[in-house]
Amino acid sequence: MSRPDDRTSELREVYVRSLIRGQLRRGLIVSAVVAGGLAVVPLLFAFAPALWTVTVFGVGLVWVVLGVAVYPVVLLAGWMYVWRTERGEREFVELVEQS
Incomplete structure (x- = not known):
């Protein structure tokens, strides 16, 4: 017969694995979107x-896009990833505290 502590620790392991898989999935999606978006620029x-x-203001458009416009996109993608990941962690903590 399993003890309640064993079931609780098993449940927490499942939650942690789910959290890690979610973070990995989000990270891969953000990386693919950013890399795909950056790959389009040279093709364009x-x-x-x-x-x-x-x-644009005496500078070639290619340099403006590669040297300036790319960074806000990368920063926004990073911010969105961190925001969503932190939200997922907060939900995880609430779920663990409830169990």
Whole structure:
């Protein structure tokens, strides 16, 4: 016969594995979206050579996109990942405290 402590620790292990899988899944999704988005930029300039001649404030559009526009997208993706992961951890703590 199993003791209540054994069942509780087994349940917590299941919760922890679920939490880790969720974090891994979110991390892979964010990485794939960011990498996919960044992979499109060189393809865009390769298939639309006219964009190489466009300038923004005297700087080529390609440099503006690669040197400036990419960073807010990466920071936003990171912020969203951290926000969602922390929310998941809070839900996990509430779930463990209830059991």
